[in-house]
Amino acid sequence: MIRRPTTVYLILATLGVAVVAAALLLGQGSLSDPSLRGTLLELRATRIGAAFLAGAALATGGVVVQGLFRNPLVSPSILGTTAGAQLGGQLSLLAFAALPQLRRIPNVGAELLLPLGCLLGAALALGIVLAFCRERGGALMLLLTGFILSSLFLSLGSFATSLAQDTWEVGRAVVAFTLGGVGGVSGRQLLLALPLVTVGTAAAWSWGRTLDLLLSGEEEASTLGVDVVQARRWITIWVAVLTAAAVSVGGNVVFVGLIVPHLLRPFVGVLHRRLIPAAAFLGGTFLVACDLLARTVPARSEIPLGVVTGLIGAPVFLILLARSRHGLLHG
Amino acid sequence: MVKTALTVRDLCVVRGVTAVVRGVSFEAHAGAVMAVIGPNGAGKSTILKTIAGLLPYSGTITVAGADAAALSSRQRARQLAYVPQHSALDAAIPVRDVVAQGRFAHGGALQRRTLTDDRAVDEALGRTDTARLGDRSFNTLSYGERRRVLIARALATGAKLLLLDEPSAALDVGHALALFALLRALAHDGHCVVTVLHQLQEAASHADHTLLLADGRCVAYGPTPDVIAAKPVRDVYGVKLIPHAQFGYSPAADDGPRSTKGPAR
Numbered sequence: 001m002i003r004r005p006t007t008v009y010l011i012l013a014t015l016g017v018a019v020v021a022a023a024l025l026l027g028q029g030s031l032s033d034p035s036l037r038g039t040l041l042e043l044r045a046t047r048i049g050a051a052f053l054a055g056a057a058l059a060t061g062g063v064v065v066q067g068l069f070r071n072p073l074v075s076p077s078i079l080g081t082t083a084g085a086q087l088g089g090q091l092s093l094l095a096f097a098a099l100p101q102l103r104r105i106p107n108v109g110a111e112l113l114l115p116l117g118c119l120l121g122a123a124l125a126l127g128i129v130l131a132f133c134r135e136r137g138g139a140l141m142l143l144l145t146g147f148i149l150s151s152l153f154l155s156l157g158s159f160a161t162s163l164a165q166d167t168w169e170v171g172r173a174v175v176a177f178t179l180g181g182v183g184g185v186s187g188r189q190l191l192l193a194l195p196l197v198t199v200g201t202a203a204a205w206s207w208g209r210t211l212d213l214l215l216s217g218e219e220e221a222s223t224l225g226v227d228v229v230q231a232r233r234w235i236t237i238w239v240a241v242l243t244a245a246a247v248s249v250g251g252n253v254v255f256v257g258l259i260v261p262h263l264l265r266p267f268v269g270v271l272h273r274r275l276i277p278a279a280a281f282l283g284g285t286f287l288v289a290c291d292l293l294a295r296t297v298p299a300r301s302e303i304p305l306g307v308v309t310g311l312i313g314a315p316v317f318l319i320l321l322a323r324s325r326h327g328l329l330h331g
Numbered sequence: 332m333v334k335t336a337l338t339v340r341d342l343c344v345v346r347g348v349t350a351v352v353r354g355v356s357f358e359a360h361a362g363a364v365m366a367v368i369g370p371n372g373a374g375k376s377t378i379l380k381t382i383a384g385l386l387p388y389s390g391t392i393t394v395a396g397a398d399a400a401a402l403s404s405r406q407r408a409r410q411l412a413y414v415p416q417h418s419a420l421d422a423a424i425p426v427r428d429v430v431a432q433g434r435f436a437h438g439g440a441l442q443r444r445t446l447t448d449d450r451a452v453d454e455a456l457g458r459t460d461t462a463r464l465g466d467r468s469f470n471t472l473s474y475g476e477r478r479r480v481l482i483a484r485a486l487a488t489g490a491k492l493l494l495l496d497e498p499s500a501a502l503d504v505g506h507a508l509a510l511f512a513l514l515r516a517l518a519h520d521g522h523c524v525v526t527v528l529h530q531l532q533e534a535a536s537h538a539d540h541t542l543l544l545a546d547g548r549c550v551a552y553g554p555t556p557d558v559i560a561a562k563p564v565r566d567v568y569g570v571k572l573i574p575h576a577q578f579g580y581s582p583a584a585d586d587g588p589r590s591t592k593g594p595a596r
Contacts, residue, residue, distance in 0.1 A: 070419075209442040213432055217419030223383045224488070225408030225436030270422050 052284035054250030059283020062257025075257030080149030088121020118244035180251020208272035255313020336523030366538035408436035412485035433487030
């Protein structure tokens with residue numbers, strides 16, 4: 001029997017409120033000092049907002065690409081989309097520094113170019129995966145293509161980072177962006193990411209029934225009235241938007257899009273219109289919790305957010321791989 | 332007056348470098364069941380897939396008077412429903428939601444379900460004896476149950492032309508007979524049913540017209556008794572037809588034909 005998701009939504013809401021409250025109250029610096037309280041709360045609220053948006057975007061993107069490829073082992077990071085977005089972001093920072101014409105355009109700063117670069121990078125990565133794998137690619141083909149793309153984009157990103165070292169400010173900005181994390185996110189960045197995540201999530205939800213039909217394969221979906229080419233194109237665009245928004249505020253945060261849909265499916269089922277809102281909420285909450293962990297675990301300096309999600313996500317992914325070994329071997 | 336639901340003229344389909352359907356022409360009518368038969372590799376499933384819009388072709392396919400090539404995916408889905416031999420669906424979707432997928436082509440931009448959609452789903456579940464499975468996950472069903480749910484999804488589309496690829500495969504005798512009774516009832520309601528069948532006796536018993544294929548070509552086409560006759564069967568299959576063979580089955584006399592119910596469990 002399939003469970004009704006109302007209870008799950010209530011649990012998620014309670015969990016979300018608890019984690020956000022903990023993230024506001026805990027961390028370095030004491031809220032009992034009235035002179036610091038306002039500043040600390042503002043900084044933490046910005047971090048929480050950025051982490052929530054990035055987590056919601058990545059988890060929604062994960063649900064959508066898993067539906068699009070009919071494969072529960074893929075996510076924006078596994079497919080190389082986040083690495084593509086990161087490379088796009090790095091190149092946009094370099095372009096902003098290298099091209100004085102860009103800096104002369106009124107109201108265009110690096111903050112505005114960053115999401116655009118991320119968007120182009122994510123779209124390029126997804127386009128390549130779609131061109132290579134499509135319907136009959138099989139799980140192994142998908143994972144290998146994603147691995148190769150990730151490696152390529154990360155190598156090119158390292159090259160871009162080394163080029164950026166010629167100028168100290170640019171080098172610092174590119175390195176900070178590459179390391180990821182929501183610590184340095186400004187209110188303006190948050191305001192830029194908010195509409196991207198909101199529109200991207202709403203659009204993904206609106207394609208939910210199409211994604212449900214695509215679970216029957218592209219041929220059956222087509223006979224039921226889905227314009228598969230158009231659906232694939234638009235869904236790819238929205239995943240790119242979501243990934244770009246996430247990377248522009250959080251950097252290359254891995255595994256969120258893989259873990260969150262898996263955690264939810266046993267409780268809310270596989271129908272995308274139920275899964276997407278739950279995934280967005282749990283993804284956001286999960287990344288806020290990871291960020292809280294990153295800044296409160298005793299260490300010499302703050303642990304990068306991507307490291308925390310990687311430490312949690314990698315073992316979970318290995319478990320999933322082991323469980324679906326048969327499916328992988330047989331495409 | 333007989334209403335033509337499907338007209339196929341000079342249909343040719345090439346897959347890779349091989350012509351798998353070569354110059355096939357036929358018509359299928361509303362209110363009738365048509366069987367497509369032939370040996371393995373004759374091009375039966377290819378013809379159905381092509382009519383369903385899944386393969387490129389040359390020639391003309393006309394569905395309810397409209398050129399199929401000019402129809403959008405949605406328009407085609409409202410005119411014809413296709414049930415493949417093997418569905419790729421293996422997800423934990425509730426059966427009722429699977430059947431409701433048949434309403435996709437009728438939905439608006441937001442795909443909100445209407446009372447008309449609910450009624451169509453209820454009717455499709457009822458006609459295929461799958462209403463009791465409504466809350467079950469599709470991936471927990473047996474193969475035969477899945478077949479019936481997919482037929483229900485096709486019925487929910489409201490399309491008048493039904494294309495079924497070996498619908499009775501993997502069904503037990505009771506459910507196979509119930510399925511053919513359902514197809515007959517649908518034809519009686521004005522549907523045009525075109526179905527690929529492997530078993531000649533099924534085509535002989537349940538089809539009004541039959542298209543016999545071999546090597547992608549039409550060998551015989553017309554009323555079933557004329558097609559499933561000694562000469563064409565010997566020419567295509569290399570076997571001798573034995574009319575009125577001793578072994579066979581029919582719905583139990585005291586129950587009458589079961590149009591919607593499966594066997595007692």
